[in-house]
Amino acid sequence: MICLQNVDSCENFKINLQEFERLRKKMIRTAMLLGMDHPDVLKYSQELDKLHNILLKKQLQEQS
Known part of the structure; x- marks a missing residue:
């Protein structure tokens, strides 16, 4: 994990x-x-996709 800007992030x-x-x-x-x-599996998968996108965005921001 790369965290260059601050500890909070x-x-x-x-x-x-x-x-x-x-x-x-x-x-x-x-x-x-x-x-x-099962619909619940799809729901969790979609939630994981959203969280994964957030994590990738944060990681890219840290590297910029």
């Missing part, structure tokens, strides 16, 4: 990474219990 990045991992595990558990085509 690093902490926010860590929190978002933790949230990403929590949501990923939740999606996997749900898929194992209810099947890959």
Whole structure:
């Protein structure tokens, strides 16, 4: 992880990474219990996509 500008942004990045991992595990558990085509799995996948985009944007901002 590259955090050049300030510690606060690093902490926010860590929190978002933790949230990403929590949501990923939740999606996997749900898929194992209810099947890959269950609407909740799609919902978690879409939430992960949004969070992933936020993390990538933050990472690019840190590198600029």
